[in-house]
Amino acid sequence: MSSQIAVAEKPKRGETSFLEDPRTRRALNIAIKTIVGVIVLTYAVFPVLWTISAAFNPTSSLRGQQLIPANPTLENFRTILEDEPFFTWLWNSIKLATIASLAGGAITTLSAYAFSRYRFWGRGTMLGGILLIQVFPNLLAMVALYALLLTIGQYFPEFGLNSHGGLILIYAGGALGFNVWLMKGFFDSIPRDLDESAYVDGASQTVVFFRIILPLVRPMIAVVMVLSFFGVFGDWFLPNLMLTDESLYPLMLGLQTFIGTNYAQNWGPFAAGAVLGAIPQLIVYFTLQDWIVGGLTAGSVKG
Amino acid sequence: MATNTTESRQKSLSVFNIGLRYLILAILAAIGSIAAIQLFTDGFWQLGIMIVVITVFFVIIFIRPDAEPLRWLSPGLALFLVFVLFPLVSTIAFAFTNYGTTNGLTKPQVIRQFEQRRYAAEGSLSYTYTMFQNAAGDIALWLVPDGEGDALFVSEGENLSFQSDAIEYDDSGIPVEIGDYVALNRADTARTLQQVSDDATFGEGEHAVQLSRARFGVASELSQRYTYDEEQDALIDNQMGATYVADDSVGFFINPENAEERIPVGYQVVIGFRNFERFLTSPALRGPLVSILVWNFTFAILSVLFAFVLGLIVALTFSENTWLNKFLKLGFILPWTIPNVITILIWNGLWNPLDGAYSKLISDIAQFFGANPGVGWPPIYNDATWARVALLVTNTWFAFPYFMLICSGALKSIPSDLYEAAMIDGANVWQRFRSMTLPLLLLTVGPLLIGSFATNFNSFQVIYLFNKGGPPIVGVSTPAGHTDLLISYVYKLSFGGGGGQQEFGYAAAITIIIFLLLAAITAYNLRFMNIWEETGENV
Numbered sequence: 001m002s003s004q005i006a007v008a009e010k011p012k013r014g015e016t017s018f019l020e021d022p023r024t025r026r027a028l029n030i031a032i033k034t035i036v037g038v039i040v041l042t043y044a045v046f047p048v049l050w051t052i053s054a055a056f057n058p059t060s061s062l063r064g065q066q067l068i069p070a071n072p073t074l075e076n077f078r079t080i081l082e083d084e085p086f087f088t089w090l091w092n093s094i095k096l097a098t099i100a101s102l103a104g105g106a107i108t109t110l111s112a113y114a115f116s117r118y119r120f121w122g123r124g125t126m127l128g129g130i131l132l133i134q135v136f137p138n139l140l141a142m143v144a145l146y147a148l149l150l151t152i153g154q155y156f157p158e159f160g161l162n163s164h165g166g167l168i169l170i171y172a173g174g175a176l177g178f179n180v181w182l183m184k185g186f187f188d189s190i191p192r193d194l195d196e197s198a199y200v201d202g203a204s205q206t207v208v209f210f211r212i213i214l215p216l217v218r219p220m221i222a223v224v225m226v227l228s229f230f231g232v233f234g235d236w237f238l239p240n241l242m243l244t245d246e247s248l249y250p251l252m253l254g255l256q257t258f259i260g261t262n263y264a265q266n267w268g269p270f271a272a273g274a275v276l277g278a279i280p281q282l283i284v285y286f287t288l289q290d291w292i293v294g295g296l297t298a299g300s301v302k303g
Numbered sequence: 304m305a306t307n308t309t310e311s312r313q314k315s316l317s318v319f320n321i322g323l324r325y326l327i328l329a330i331l332a333a334i335g336s337i338a339a340i341q342l343f344t345d346g347f348w349q350l351g352i353m354i355v356v357i358t359v360f361f362v363i364i365f366i367r368p369d370a371e372p373l374r375w376l377s378p379g380l381a382l383f384l385v386f387v388l389f390p391l392v393s394t395i396a397f398a399f400t401n402y403g404t405t406n407g408l409t410k411p412q413v414i415r416q417f418e419q420r421r422y423a424a425e426g427s428l429s430y431t432y433t434m435f436q437n438a439a440g441d442i443a444l445w446l447v448p449d450g451e452g453d454a455l456f457v458s459e460g461e462n463l464s465f466q467s468d469a470i471e472y473d474d475s476g477i478p479v480e481i482g483d484y485v486a487l488n489r490a491d492t493a494r495t496l497q498q499v500s501d502d503a504t505f506g507e508g509e510h511a512v513q514l515s516r517a518r519f520g521v522a523s524e525l526s527q528r529y530t531y532d533e534e535q536d537a538l539i540d541n542q543m544g545a546t547y548v549a550d551d552s553v554g555f556f557i558n559p560e561n562a563e564e565r566i567p568v569g570y571q572v573v574i575g576f577r578n579f580e581r582f583l584t585s586p587a588l589r590g591p592l593v594s595i596l597v598w599n600f601t602f603a604i605l606s607v608l609f610a611f612v613l614g615l616i617v618a619l620t621f622s623e624n625t626w627l628n629k630f631l632k633l634g635f636i637l638p639w640t641i642p643n644v645i646t647i648l649i650w651n652g653l654w655n656p657l658d659g660a661y662s663k664l665i666s667d668i669a670q671f672f673g674a675n676p677g678v679g680w681p682p683i684y685n686d687a688t689w690a691r692v693a694l695l696v697t698n699t700w701f702a703f704p705y706f707m708l709i710c711s712g713a714l715k716s717i718p719s720d721l722y723e724a725a726m727i728d729g730a731n732v733w734q735r736f737r738s739m740t741l742p743l744l745l746l747t748v749g750p751l752l753i754g755s756f757a758t759n760f761n762s763f764q765v766i767y768l769f770n771k772g773g774p775p776i777v778g779v780s781t782p783a784g785h786t787d788l789l790i791s792y793v794y795k796l797s798f799g800g801g802g803g804q805q806e807f808g809y810a811a812a813i814t815i816i817i818f819l820l821l822a823a824i825t826a827y828n829l830r831f832m833n834i835w836e837e838t839g840e841n842v
Binding site: 277 | 338341375380391394397402613620631634637638642643644645649653655700708709712768794797807810814817822826
């Protein structure tokens, strides 16, 4: 941006020093761009290319890997898909992430609607409290969460330790965070006259919420749900803490356990699994990057 | 406005609707009460209180018309209370208890557990048994008393009935089959015996028996080993004839004459500030803590700084809206689209000391400059500095694209006539950047930097998957490593990353210290950012 303006100024030759000469500037500009571009691009892209290469590498171990494998093969994909319960992991991840983000999205939307449309006792305190408690990620309460699921599991094993139900409850409970602020902002941007004219026309509150307000914030709900979907999809910590049964493992924990057993030897099949496991998020993030960044800027979590 | 509409709708509610609501409420209240009573009897009084609070809360907001807004919030609030606020409060509570591996249960639970223990008392009746099994695999025993008495036919937990005259006996007077149960021979018995757990009790009442592990084919009647004496608040060991009095200050049943002699399974008690005292006074524990704390701040600050600076440089360099820049940016944001866990595991492959691409590169560079590093150099995972640098390089990789995207957006929103004005005033590139771009940018990005700091401060996943916090710090009594953050240190203390005992109480005390630190930093920053004022803005 600054360079454009520099060009617009056009000082005459001879009157300026070497550094302020437009031609030197342009050359310098291009040089800087090339250097920064090459370095950062290599830094950003190389690990990904290296992993893709490993996925097709016939030796399937770390040793002797080249960026462009000599005899590319799908053997690593066969190993991870057939010899390891890859699809079980994937299914577990999708199940957890879908249910948790649907529940979380519903909770967030309902709460944000109340915060936006009603004035009630304790509203400000609650909104502030939600923000402050965000500082205390459920990670920090790990002992208490573990003990909580242990207790619940004594009465309802399907919501206790080593269960998907317990994890989903924790994820959904944590949904009432920054996302509420985000959604509230969007509800706020919808004029209240809209609700009121509907009430005048005799619509009930349920009708106003589901037929009028909800369609308007649908894109935002989608963003919130996509973000929480991949938040759960990419989570390793809670499943690692709560799950012991390997058939319940989600993808991230499954892949980590797989590579953890023998790093150097399992590298090839792991890379194949990593490539497959990264694809969903990669596609969605590339497609929705503007939406996601917009959402994140309004109330950030990742980064 | 809201109240008016509420009232009018209240009137229009049919009797049926109201009736249904009260019915659902009544059911809900009943379930809540039962759950709470059960929790109280089992000693989980904290969770019990929580359930009571939530139940009362639900009943009130669904009865009072003016509590309507809270109805929208109720599903979220209920989950929030149980899975966010309750863990938070119980973490605080844990910090004042001795909760841990040896003291995991509540006192009533421990007592109940010990009252269920059985032993074969001296002089108690023993039996010779023959094992039977039916098609379903159920096991039954034919018990012949060693002294006088009738034979019994029992399965696990109950006496089975049989008609003695309708049974066919073999030479030694043992039935061949009873109902659908068939007698097993010696070899089959031995094999089946492995499926029977050590404390399985056969039969019921005073004739309940347990199989002797020492003598094959023998079962003995059992008596209760421990009895709880409420008056003395003590467990009496009937086998050894000893009495263990509950000492609520340490959470163990101990021998009153010799405090060292205790029942190894203790229970949870409040021990006041002892965890905090231990934390502040024990040098072996405090030692790693100072180093961990320093590294924790360094890591969080540098992570945010590197990611922000690199993101900003890229955003500034490629700010023009050309097709080449757009294409390059697709490459730059690639790391951001990959799940963190996969990122770390991939980078572990690149840093692998023997065969990793980046380790090799570093080693090659060193060789180029004449050094002769051995195999396994650089010691990425064994040397504190190398590990920390590698960790920061990895962390910056997936964090910078996010800041690049944010900064690109923010830069576009800075009006260009501001720059023109500055140019006319003779400001050079650096001056323009320092006094205009950066301050304006920080206005938007500032809160995100703070959020990112808090995230990185507790970046457990990254640290733990990278190297489990290692390399280990030598000469300390707890499992601490040079790249450990407080959070991963807490994890190791809680869940025994390095083996040993789980110290939930002590870990919770450290958690509280982390929380106070973070809350103070955040509250200060939030005030600085004036974010609180937004709360009241739309009233």
